[in-house]
Amino acid sequence: MTDDQNIVFDDDIMITMRGVSDSVGLPYTVNPMEIVDRQALVEIREGPTGQVGPDGDPAWPWLWQGDIADTASLFALAPTTADARKAWRVVAENSVYYWTGLEFIAFADAFGAAGRKGAPNVLTGSGVTGATGSAAAAEIIGAAPNQQLRITFPRGATGDAGAPGGPGRIQDSSDILIDDDHPLGQDYVLSWSTALGKFRPVPSPAPAGPWAIASNQFTGGTNLSEAVRTVATATIPAQPVPWRPRVEGGLTVQTHVAALGAARCDIEVRIGSPEGELVGYGYALGASNIVRSPILPRFEYVLAPTSTLGVVPANQTTTLYVLVRRVGTANYSIVTTGAQLIVYAETV
Numbered sequence: 001m002t003d004d005q006n007i008v009f010d011d012d013i014m015i016t017m018r019g020v021s022d023s024v025g026l027p028y029t030v031n032p033m034e035i036v037d038r039q040a041l042v043e044i045r046e047g048p049t050g051q052v053g054p055d056g057d058p059a060w061p062w063l064w065q066g067d068i069a070d071t072a073s074l075f076a077l078a079p080t081t082a083d084a085r086k087a088w089r090v091v092a093e094n095s096v097y098y099w100t101g102l103e104f105i106a107f108a109d110a111f112g113a114a115g116r117k118g119a120p121n122v123l124t125g126s127g128v129t130g131a132t133g134s135a136a137a138a139e140i141i142g143a144a145p146n147q148q149l150r151i152t153f154p155r156g157a158t159g160d161a162g163a164p165g166g167p168g169r170i171q172d173s174s175d176i177l178i179d180d181d182h183p184l185g186q187d188y189v190l191s192w193s194t195a196l197g198k199f200r201p202v203p204s205p206a207p208a209g210p211w212a213i214a215s216n217q218f219t220g221g222t223n224l225s226e227a228v229r230t231v232a233t234a235t236i237p238a239q240p241v242p243w244r245p246r247v248e249g250g251l252t253v254q255t256h257v258a259a260l261g262a263a264r265c266d267i268e269v270r271i272g273s274p275e276g277e278l279v280g281y282g283y284a285l286g287a288s289n290i291v292r293s294p295i296l297p298r299f300e301y302v303l304a305p306t307s308t309l310g311v312v313p314a315n316q317t318t319t320l321y322v323l324v325r326r327v328g329t330a331n332y333s334i335v336t337t338g339a340q341l342i343v344y345a346e347t348v
Helices: 071-075
Strands: 014-020 033-036 039-045 063-068 086-090 095-099 104-107 122-132 137-141 146-155 188-193 198-203 208-214 221-224 228-236 243-255 264-271 277-283 292-297 318-327 332-347
Touching: 071 086, 208 228, 228 332, 243 264, 243 277, 243 318, 264 292, 277 318, 318 332
Parallel strands: 014 039, 063 086, 122 146
Antiparallel strands: 033 039, 086 095, 095 104, 137 146, 188 198, 208 332, 221 332, 228 318, 243 292, 243 332, 264 277, 264 318, 277 292
């Protein structure tokens, strides 16, 4: 049911609502409405500022396509949905046309207005040397805000030779390589590497040592009957390179025999354990006389420069064992007076 008596304007109109700020804070009792032709303007008091809403989705980036002469040329491109988000500058209209994938959106007068304030330019300076007799020049290179003033100074005439400089460090030479993979070390020497084409530091190949034990580190005894007796040990610290021991020394062993050669005792130096590889040997005379037997290098198998026999790996501590091994059944005595073992580490 309608009440025709309340109809004061019978036509379609466009209503525009505009917020009005309230600087006093008094409530409006009447919201004014003004009708001009077929348009109505309603002013409504603005409410208090609301809370900040959540961030929206990021704007779609424009795929800038550059300039095109006019709209006819633009429409002739016949873009499809695959061309969505592309934009062109139509020079004839000074407008930007944005393709949504379905239609063009035009932004009139898109060029010519002042843009936002850019970052301040940070100008730095540099100097270069020009050819002898050339003119001085200055130019600004780079792009703002990081530009550079480059000044070219003419090269002067060659002067007199200066005084000789001080000696430089060997390690700073261009044909020497020292880095994390080729570090310096105590007692290192320079060695040429054909693969690298440079000298690089390596552990010294000279023998290390000597390490020695003397009579008070040997264990003697009289009228012994053990088939094998350990009489001394010598511990050699880890070396930076693989090495093989070279031993020298002597020990007095008396074999209690009634006839010459009836029995004897061998002196052995073994590496790593009493059953390790033989690296030293002494032959005790099979006689009842007290004779000091020399200890010299000896290996049980054929030895070559590339052999691993008796080799101690790099960075590994090892122990040498001095043994007396009885050959026969006679008892024997060990005299430690004058006993000694000297060890050198020969690099392999």
